[in-house]
Amino acid sequence: MAEESTRPAEAGEPNGDGKQAPGGSAGSDGADAAARGSTDHFGASAVREEIALEVEDLRTYFTTRWGTVKAVDGLSFTLRRGETLGIVGESGSGKSVTALSLMRLVQSPPGHIVGGRVILNGRDILELSEGQMSQVRGGEISMILQDPMTALNPVFNVENQVGEAIRIHQHLRGRTLMNKVVNSLRQVRIPAPEMRMKDYPHQLSGGMRQRVVGAIGISSAPSVLIADEPTTSLDVTIQAAYLRLLREIQAETGLGIVFITHDFGIVAKMCDRVAVMYAGRIVETGDVRQIFNHPQHPYTQALISSVPKLEEKTERLYSIEGQPPALYNLPVGCAFAPRCQYVMDVCREEYPPIFDQGGAQSAACWKLEGGKRLENATITEAAAVPAGAD
Numbered sequence: 001m002a003e004e005s006t007r008p009a010e011a012g013e014p015n016g017d018g019k020q021a022p023g024g025s026a027g028s029d030g031a032d033a034a035a036r037g038s039t040d041h042f043g044a045s046a047v048r049e050e051i052a053l054e055v056e057d058l059r060t061y062f063t064t065r066w067g068t069v070k071a072v073d074g075l076s077f078t079l080r081r082g083e084t085l086g087i088v089g090e091s092g093s094g095k096s097v098t099a100l101s102l103m104r105l106v107q108s109p110p111g112h113i114v115g116g117r118v119i120l121n122g123r124d125i126l127e128l129s130e131g132q133m134s135q136v137r138g139g140e141i142s143m144i145l146q147d148p149m150t151a152l153n154p155v156f157n158v159e160n161q162v163g164e165a166i167r168i169h170q171h172l173r174g175r176t177l178m179n180k181v182v183n184s185l186r187q188v189r190i191p192a193p194e195m196r197m198k199d200y201p202h203q204l205s206g207g208m209r210q211r212v213v214g215a216i217g218i219s220s221a222p223s224v225l226i227a228d229e230p231t232t233s234l235d236v237t238i239q240a241a242y243l244r245l246l247r248e249i250q251a252e253t254g255l256g257i258v259f260i261t262h263d264f265g266i267v268a269k270m271c272d273r274v275a276v277m278y279a280g281r282i283v284e285t286g287d288v289r290q291i292f293n294h295p296q297h298p299y300t301q302a303l304i305s306s307v308p309k310l311e312e313k314t315e316r317l318y319s320i321e322g323q324p325p326a327l328y329n330l331p332v333g334c335a336f337a338p339r340c341q342y343v344m345d346v347c348r349e350e351y352p353p354i355f356d357q358g359g360a361q362s363a364a365c366w367k368l369e370g371g372k373r374l375e376n377a378t379i380t381e382a383a384a385v386p387a388g389a390d
């Protein structure tokens, strides 16, 4: 990221086991992240206690010729109103399947949500009929994808596409509908919205297209927005502006955001809490400061070490040795064992329990044995401690 540094906060200070926390030295954004805690990105307290989304033991499997792919395997987390939860992990860790599962858009077959609960504003959306779900999707919960061109239809203009979402969920027509379209475009800071809404997607720049997708996403005032790598296709300065825009909209509306990324630098800028995913499971979760300053899981430590440091001259960038495992053939114990420098016999025999690390932080790793053990579902309770409460 060129415009804004991606440096994690206070990295380099000792972490929980007395070693240096990976991630380089403190930088402005890291300091931002550290200072932010439970406050919003403008300094005012924005994270509300009200739970918008609660996910319990979610499991989404794909039936393939090689076997059952356990893309999401027992995910539990909560999201409060006004809060941004980052879901971070390498390619293939199950981030997008998580997003699609929350929207109930997993392609079936071969995919099936085989277990769990997704409580949105108090009701389990996995129990709704498809008819009921089509009102909730794009209404109470909506999603922004990585590539705006896949979300936009090239043969309809902006007015039609933003207008359709509003018409379906708010049942508006005529002039009222048009005014609402203009307002939605204005909310995502599209200049001269009355003129731009006549444009077709190919007439807009990449950044403008992603803003239109954002306008569709927030047009029905959802309580939860899932953003799956929404800035990957944008260049760095447009990326920074888009992240700022999302934060501003969040401060205005109290939107809860699940922000999916493989980039820990973006997590530092954007998120209040982080869930680190590996091989379909959350391996560590916590307040963004805790995770950057005291990452406990070896995989989190490796991910943070691989964030490039602008101020440090290095011959080679750190990268995690080895490949993520095939999700249809997971090892019996810890899925990270083949790549972990701390691996022990027990790691290969039994999947590690979740150990409480204090505050909102917890991690699933045998190295942490001795700490308070949490039941799987309890990871939700640990995560529900207000960010910065430690």
Ligand SMILES: Nc1ncnc2c1ncn2[C@@H]1O[C@H](COP(=O)(O)OP(=O)(O)OP(=O)(O)O)[C@@H](O)[C@H]1O
Residues within 6 Å of the ligand: 062, 064, 069, 071, 089, 090, 091, 092, 093, 094, 095, 096, 097, 098, 107, 110, 111, 262, 327
């Ligand atoms: N339709 C499908 N059929 C079979 N397996 C699938 C299907 N869709 C996803 N998967 C598998 O689910 C796993 C998780 O995929 P997912 O797209 O969620 O990864 P991701 O974390 O979003 O990765 P990336 O960072 O590359 O976007 C992968 O192993 C993928 O091969």
Ligand code: SF4
Residues within 6 Å of the ligand: 297, 298, 299, 334, 335, 336, 337, 338, 340, 341, 342, 343, 344, 347, 352, 364, 365, 366, 367
């Ligand atoms: S459980 Fe063992 S193999 Fe897995 S991350 Fe912890 S130390 Fe490494």
Ligand SMILES: [Mg+2]
Residues within 6 Å of the ligand: 095, 096, 097, 228
């Ligand atoms: Mg993905």
